[in-house]
Every structure is written in C-alpha cells, then in structure tokens.
Amino acid sequence: MPRIIFLSLIAVCFSVCSILEASRIETLKEELSLWMPRITGVTAPDTAISGRARKTDSFKTGVGQVIRKFGLHGENVRALLESTDDEIVLGYYNPDTVLVIDRDTTIYANIILLNNAQLIIRDCVFTYKGNIVATGNSRLIVEDADFILPQDYIYQFQFIVVDSAGIEYRNSRINSSLLPFGAGVTHRAFFEMDSVEMDAAFITFLLMENSRIDINHANGAGEFVVLGDSCSLHIAHSDTVLIWLGFPKNSSGEVHGSFGMGDYVESYSFPDSTCTGISYSIELDSLSGLILATMAEDSTEVVVYDADLQSCGNIFYNNWVDTISGLVDGSHYDDFSPHLPGRTLRLVNSSVKAWNLYPYENTEITLQSSIFGELCSDSLAQTTIMNATCDGMGGHVGAGGSATFIMFYSTLFTDALMERNSMSMLLYTSFVRGNLIARDRAVTLLYNTVLVNPIQVYDSAAVMEITVNQPSPAWIDDTLSIGGTATMHRGPDSPFSFEGYRMEYASVDDTTTFFPLTSIVTTPVHNSELCAFPTYGLDVGNYLIRIWYFFSAYTSHDSLCFDNSVYLSYNTGIDERGVPSDLALDIYPNPFNSVVNIDIRGVGAHRSGARRQIAEVKIFDINGRLVGNLPPPCTKSGGEFGICSENRCSDLVQAPTPLIWQPDKSLGSGIYLIRTKIDGIALTRRVLYLK
Known part of the structure; x- marks a missing residue:
C-alpha cells in the first residue's frame, strides 16, 4: 500500500478531538492494527540519501541504535555489508593487500577490508568519517596513533567485524566528538584494545556469535551488550565499563549484587552456577567503575538479588500483543515481579535506574503510566506510549524498520529518533529537553506537540507539524484569533510537500454540518494566526475547531483533519485584552x-x-x-x-x-x-x- 494512502486512513482514524478517553484510544489502535500487515512503505523509487551531516546535542549511552543496526544476533550484518557505498575497498582484486598509513591523513568514505587484507595505521593523526567493515580474515591495526572520528550525531558510524576478521588498537587515542558510536563483532571475529585512551569517545559494543572482545588498559572502555553463543568478553585494568548481562531466549539465571562508579572490582565473572542456557563468558579483572545492567529476550527467567542495576532491558519479538504499565525509573523494589510479556523477572531488594524496552518483529506493545529510560522499536512492531514519561536515563525513544510509533499525552526529556521506513505520531506530547530527528524515509506527524528545539529532518524524511490552540478568552459576539501551526519539515530528497490547510467549525451538538472559516491557505503557518473565528450570533456552548491539512507525495494528494474544542461563554466583563501584549x-x-x-x-x-x-x-x-x-x-x-x-x-x-x-x-x-x-x-x- 502506498504510504500516502495509509496516511489518509490514519486521518480517518485519528480525527483527534481535545478529549481522548482511554477507551477511544484503544478503539483507534484496533482500527490501525487492521492495516498494519499491508504496509510496504512508499511504492516509488528509493531516493533516500545517507551520510549527510546531522547534529544533536545529546550524549547518551543507549543500546537501541546498535541492536537495531546489527540485529539481535547479527542477522542484519550481511545487509549492512551489501548496502555500503562511497567506499574504499582493500582485498577485492588483490587478496592479502597490505596498506600502511604513517602520516597525517583524512578520509571521508567507508572502508571495507576483504580477503586477508590489512590496513595498518601508525604514528600519525588519522581523521576518518565513515563506517569500517572488516571481513574475510582481514585486519585493521591502529598503533601509536590518534584516531579521530568526527561524528555529527549519536551512532552515526559503525565498526562491523565479521567472518574471522579483527580490529586491533594499541597505544592509541580515540576521539568521536563526545558522541557514542557502535561496534558489532560476530561470526568468529574479534576486537582488541590495549593501552587506549578514550578521549571524548564512547563505544557501544554488541558481541554476537562465536566472537571475542579483549580490552586491556583502557579508560572509558565503553558499554558491552553480550547476547551471542560461544562468545567471550575479557576486560582488565580499565575503567568506566557498563556490562549488559544478556539472557538469550530460553535461558535463566540469577544476578547477585552490583557495583558503582566509585568501586574497584578485583574480579567478576558471568554466568555463574545459577544460570542455564547461556554459552558466552564474561571475565573482568582490576576494574574501576563497573556498572551492571540486564538484557533479557523472550522466554527467560531472571532473578536479581541485592543489586543496583543501571538498566533493565527487555527485547520483545515473539509477536506479543500486551500492555505494560507501572514501570518507574529510579525505583527500589523489595520484592517485585513486573508484568512483562514472555518472560519472568523478579527483583529482590534491588533498584533499577532505567527501564529499557525494545519491541521487534510484529510485536504490539502499549506502555502506559510509566517513567522509562529508553524505547526503540523496529521491524513491523507497533508501539503505543500513553500517559508516560521518558526521562532519557537509558537513552532515547525511536522507531526504525517499518515500525509504527505512537505517543499520546506523554513527556520527553530526551531525543526522539525516527528512521528507515518508520511512521510515527506524537499527539499532545511535550519535549522538555531533546530533539526530534527524522531521517531516511521516516514520516512523522505532530499534533499539538510542544517542542523546545528545532526539528531536524534529513534524507527523504518528512515531519508534518499541526497545532490548533484554544483561544482565551472565548466569548460569543466577538472575533477570536485561532493560533497554531500548519507546516511541513522536509529532508532534501523527501517526496512529500505541504499544500495548505483549511479551517472550519461546528457545534458539538451537531457535527454533521461544519461551517467554513477559511478557504485553502497555501502559505505555511508556524506559531501564528491560522484564522479569525467570528462568534457573533452563536449560542453559548462547546464548539469544535477543525483543521484540514493538505499534502502530496509523488503524484498523490491527500489530507488529514484534527479537531480541538472551545467553550464559548458570555463576556462577563473580565477582559484580558487590556493586558500588555508581551504578557x-x-x-x-x-x-x-x-x-x-x-x-x-x-x-x-x-x-x-x-x-x-x-x-x-x-x-x-x-x-x-x-x-x-x-x-x-x-x-x-x-x-x-x-x-x-x-x-x-x-x-x-x-x-x-x-x-x-x-x-x-x-x-x-x-x-x-x-x-x-x-x-x-x-x-x-x-x-x-x-x-
């Protein structure tokens, strides 16, 4: 189904009035779910452009982006290998190629190493802007060098190590512009760091099947998500380490105790004798600042005793349809078992700083009445967030793949990142901090949503922004000014265009007849007057103010409509129109x-x-x-x-x-x-x- 047709279906479902009861929201969700299996994205040539400069002011250590890039167990790595462009390739025509860079160099391109090729960077300042892919027993070796990765936004670049390849850093310094980047290691690959200074850098590692990571003498070593079979993680004589103890599908185990940034840990290993179904190994020695978190997949049983977890992460991908509520970041639990579909989690005398949720595949998750740290959805997942707050303690909110992401009456203290072919709707939502970022071919709709920073839109993405303010005071026999926003934010390659808006009104006692307030206005409006509303001759009571929003994509034209209510009363003589205009x-x-x-x-x-x-x-x-x-x-x-x-x-x-x-x-x-x-x-x- 073309996405523009789907948007018009949403318009029918989401004629949002100023009052949305919980039962109505559930009904809308049911109507929406009928169309989700037919979503295939925009049926037109792929015009998405990647690699453009992007900015964000956040520095968060959430794992959602890295998992979404590589897949839960590395299943997306092949697609990443095939999708690279503007690259420098070593080893394709000449296996066993060795390239040594020993003078200051700047490269803005992806680097792909194949067939036993070696790229050796030594004794220089190497400034690099791109992804690195090492496969086929190839090597990237960085020694006695400054490795600078000038990122423009969180997780802009990834290091992909696969098929017996390896990356080695020795006696070097890494700088990533105070923004985290990702590293995925899978299929018998390895990643080693020895005597490395993380200068304004942070790496989120995802360790997957039959691979290993060895870190020695590294400050700010990073965070490590361990989920793969037969893989090993060893870190020694380092600091600032966040370990996500992974519980793969059908596994179980216990976590006893935890550590903090001020603690020195002589040794720690996992899993222990209480665990079943876990085949990886974690060995830690002589660490300062060890922090623990958990990451559980479906069909797991986890018990946490006497611990202070940085985060409790949960991945859902078994086509669950369920509602989660009552999660509160920063809470201590004497003995608590939250309702989380497909798993058993028990917290005994333990605390959770951030609840992180990751819906995948055809999962339908509703999160309500909660304060959470991160929620990132992917694949065809449908996520609804109602009456909740994301405090950003675990990362951000976002959607990728062909996921649908909906927020009602919620608050954000962090970024919202919409990408790939996702569709997102933020209705009556407030950003207290953070940015709304849309890229790739994501389409995002905002209605009566409060922003604190400019919207960032890239590639083929589009953000439709609509606001209708309630006039105050609102009297009969007067002319009211209806303020608001009707505009579109487009990436440079977006097929979507703003075509205009139209305003009308009706009494709530008779919504079969709406009376026009304007014809189609083709000029975008942002935080200004949408129209005048003459109320002469109208009765006291409730009225609906409706906005029609017109847009196009490719050769199709469509519209959305939204309602807001206003109560018209008599002029009682209390007049605020004498108030100074700047007050x-x-x-x-x-x-x-x-x-x-x-x-x-x-x-x-x-x-x-x-x-x-x-x-x-x-x-x-x-x-x-x-x-x-x-x-x-x-x-x-x-x-x-x-x-x-x-x-x-x-x-x-x-x-x-x-x-x-x-x-x-x-x-x-x-x-x-x-x-x-x-x-x-x-x-x-x-x-x-x-x-």
Missing part, C-alpha cells in the same frame, strides 16, 4: 494526563530587564477550591536555582518558565483553572485533566 499565560499540553507546562511570558528575566515579577501561581478546581500552589522559580544573581518563598525573594531575579504542575493523586479528571498574578495583573487559563 501571556500559556498552558500545554491541554488536555493533559500526567504533567502540564505553565509558560508565563513577559516576566523579568534579569534585574536589568523588565521589572515584572510573578506573585503567585495557583490552581483551582471548577468549584473554586484551591488544589495547587506553585512557588514561582527564581535564580540568584549568580545563576543558582532557587524557589521564591515569603520574605526570601529580595535577592533573587525571575527565572525562565515553564513551570510544571503534576496533580495530586487524589485529584480526579476534570476542568481546572490555573491563575497567576504578575504585578497586580491576573491571568487565568482553563485546563482539562484526563487521569
């Missing part, structure tokens, strides 16, 4: 079901700036009962963060908003009023809480 109170997302952002604009940011000060921020229920009181945040003149309280703000200046309100657990769903006073000026906004 505003914005609430988002609205509705919300976890936390809501309160953005107060126009207040003083420094003593030399405006003199307005926030006196109070209070929340009331619909009956006027005070249910929340947020002290305005302040900073001391030196920049230290503090909280204003009575008689303590004299030496403080106002800090940037937004504030965050998380309703008390005792509060139920409903309408709440958020009021702030700024130098005697009162501003009030209504927000809908969906518990």
Whole structure:
C-alpha cells in the first residue's frame, strides 16, 4: 500500500478531538492494527540519501541504535555489508593487500577490508568519517596513533567485524566528538584494545556469535551488550565499563549484587552456577567503575538479588500483543515481579535506574503510566506510549524498520529518533529537553506537540507539524484569533510537500454540518494566526475547531483533519485584552494526563530587564477550591536555582518558565483553572485533566 494512502486512513482514524478517553484510544489502535500487515512503505523509487551531516546535542549511552543496526544476533550484518557505498575497498582484486598509513591523513568514505587484507595505521593523526567493515580474515591495526572520528550525531558510524576478521588498537587515542558510536563483532571475529585512551569517545559494543572482545588498559572502555553463543568478553585494568548481562531466549539465571562508579572490582565473572542456557563468558579483572545492567529476550527467567542495576532491558519479538504499565525509573523494589510479556523477572531488594524496552518483529506493545529510560522499536512492531514519561536515563525513544510509533499525552526529556521506513505520531506530547530527528524515509506527524528545539529532518524524511490552540478568552459576539501551526519539515530528497490547510467549525451538538472559516491557505503557518473565528450570533456552548491539512507525495494528494474544542461563554466583563501584549499565560499540553507546562511570558528575566515579577501561581478546581500552589522559580544573581518563598525573594531575579504542575493523586479528571498574578495583573487559563 502506498504510504500516502495509509496516511489518509490514519486521518480517518485519528480525527483527534481535545478529549481522548482511554477507551477511544484503544478503539483507534484496533482500527490501525487492521492495516498494519499491508504496509510496504512508499511504492516509488528509493531516493533516500545517507551520510549527510546531522547534529544533536545529546550524549547518551543507549543500546537501541546498535541492536537495531546489527540485529539481535547479527542477522542484519550481511545487509549492512551489501548496502555500503562511497567506499574504499582493500582485498577485492588483490587478496592479502597490505596498506600502511604513517602520516597525517583524512578520509571521508567507508572502508571495507576483504580477503586477508590489512590496513595498518601508525604514528600519525588519522581523521576518518565513515563506517569500517572488516571481513574475510582481514585486519585493521591502529598503533601509536590518534584516531579521530568526527561524528555529527549519536551512532552515526559503525565498526562491523565479521567472518574471522579483527580490529586491533594499541597505544592509541580515540576521539568521536563526545558522541557514542557502535561496534558489532560476530561470526568468529574479534576486537582488541590495549593501552587506549578514550578521549571524548564512547563505544557501544554488541558481541554476537562465536566472537571475542579483549580490552586491556583502557579508560572509558565503553558499554558491552553480550547476547551471542560461544562468545567471550575479557576486560582488565580499565575503567568506566557498563556490562549488559544478556539472557538469550530460553535461558535463566540469577544476578547477585552490583557495583558503582566509585568501586574497584578485583574480579567478576558471568554466568555463574545459577544460570542455564547461556554459552558466552564474561571475565573482568582490576576494574574501576563497573556498572551492571540486564538484557533479557523472550522466554527467560531472571532473578536479581541485592543489586543496583543501571538498566533493565527487555527485547520483545515473539509477536506479543500486551500492555505494560507501572514501570518507574529510579525505583527500589523489595520484592517485585513486573508484568512483562514472555518472560519472568523478579527483583529482590534491588533498584533499577532505567527501564529499557525494545519491541521487534510484529510485536504490539502499549506502555502506559510509566517513567522509562529508553524505547526503540523496529521491524513491523507497533508501539503505543500513553500517559508516560521518558526521562532519557537509558537513552532515547525511536522507531526504525517499518515500525509504527505512537505517543499520546506523554513527556520527553530526551531525543526522539525516527528512521528507515518508520511512521510515527506524537499527539499532545511535550519535549522538555531533546530533539526530534527524522531521517531516511521516516514520516512523522505532530499534533499539538510542544517542542523546545528545532526539528531536524534529513534524507527523504518528512515531519508534518499541526497545532490548533484554544483561544482565551472565548466569548460569543466577538472575533477570536485561532493560533497554531500548519507546516511541513522536509529532508532534501523527501517526496512529500505541504499544500495548505483549511479551517472550519461546528457545534458539538451537531457535527454533521461544519461551517467554513477559511478557504485553502497555501502559505505555511508556524506559531501564528491560522484564522479569525467570528462568534457573533452563536449560542453559548462547546464548539469544535477543525483543521484540514493538505499534502502530496509523488503524484498523490491527500489530507488529514484534527479537531480541538472551545467553550464559548458570555463576556462577563473580565477582559484580558487590556493586558500588555508581551504578557501571556500559556498552558500545554491541554488536555493533559500526567504533567502540564505553565509558560508565563513577559516576566523579568534579569534585574536589568523588565521589572515584572510573578506573585503567585495557583490552581483551582471548577468549584473554586484551591488544589495547587506553585512557588514561582527564581535564580540568584549568580545563576543558582532557587524557589521564591515569603520574605526570601529580595535577592533573587525571575527565572525562565515553564513551570510544571503534576496533580495530586487524589485529584480526579476534570476542568481546572490555573491563575497567576504578575504585578497586580491576573491571568487565568482553563485546563482539562484526563487521569
């Protein structure tokens, strides 16, 4: 099915009103699932371009990207070998070729080593921008050199070592621009480092079938995911090591105790006598800063005793259809067995800093009411995240392959990375930190989603951004300004184009007839007025404001529509239109079901700036009962963060908003009023809480 047709089906399913009950979301998911088996991506020539420069400001050590690149057990390695272009190949025409580089050199291309070829880099500064593939008993040897890998985004480049090939680093320094890169070792290959300084570099290793990794005298050695059969990992006299103890399918075992960054570990080995079905070996000697995490596949039984895990990772690929809830990063468990499909996990007197989830194949996973560290989906997986927060402690969120990724009413403190042929929808979602990054042929749809950084789009990807703000105040016999966004962010090779938008409205009592507010507007709008809404002659009550979003791809044209609600009331004489134009109170997302952002604009940011000060921020229920009181945040003149309280703000200046309100657990769903006073000026906004 062409992707543009699928998007129009989504448009029918996702005519999103401002109120989405959990039951409605489940219904939409069921409708969507009927079409998923038929997704084949855009049926047009592949115009995706790889290798363009990309930027991100994050430095996270998540393993999702590396697993997605290489596959759970190296099954994607062959495809990676075949897909390289713009490469330098040694050993293809002349087996046993030996190339020595011993002077400062810069190369911007992939390097492929075949058939016993050797690339030896010594006594120089070697600046390299590309992937490295070593296969067929070939060798990459780096000795007494500075190896610089100038990456532009996390995991931009990969080292692939396969089929009895090897990579050796000795007495050298590695720099990867403070961004992690990946290394996959499989099929009788090896990776060795001896006396290596990791300078602004971090490697995520994936150790797979019949292979080995040996690390000696390395600072910042990296993180190691061990899942393959008959493979071995040995690390000695090194520091900053994160080990993912892998539990392959049909395995079981126990993890006893853990370590921390300040601990010196004389020796550690895994698996022990409690484990079954695990054929790899881990031997660690004389380490400073050893951190443990677990990574479990389907059909496993794992018990963790008296440990402080950096992460608890779980891979799902047996076509599970299930809902996961109640996971909270940074929690300590006396005796806890979370509901995770296809496995048994028990935590006894143990803590988990980050919960990481990886759906694959045809898995359908819904994650709700949780605080998690990382979630990356791939293959044809369908992932829905509702009423949840990704704090980024384990990495980021993302989708690859032909996966579908949906977020409702959630919050992100990290990056969202959409790639390959994935389709993603972020609805009523807030980015507190991090970037939205789309590349390859990914298509992403945003509706009423709050961003803090510019969207990054590359290759053939496209991001459709739509926002419809609720006007406030909203009276009858008036002309309201409907603000928002209707635009598209395109990669340089994207086949998608923005064609315009149209606005209309209807009473919620009669949605069979919508009345036009505009004709088709072909100029994109970003955080500005979409249209005017004359309310003269209308009755008091609830109305729907609908936006039609028109777009095209190749020779096809289609549209999406979304609804937002507004309540029109009488003009009571309380008029905010006399408020200075630079003073505003914005609430988002609205509705919300976890936390809501309160953005107060126009207040003083420094003593030399405006003199307005926030006196109070209070929340009331619909009956006027005070249910929340947020002290305005302040900073001391030196920049230290503090909280204003009575008689303590004299030496403080106002800090940037937004504030965050998380309703008390005792509060139920409903309408709440958020009021702030700024130098005697009162501003009030209504927000809908969906518990």
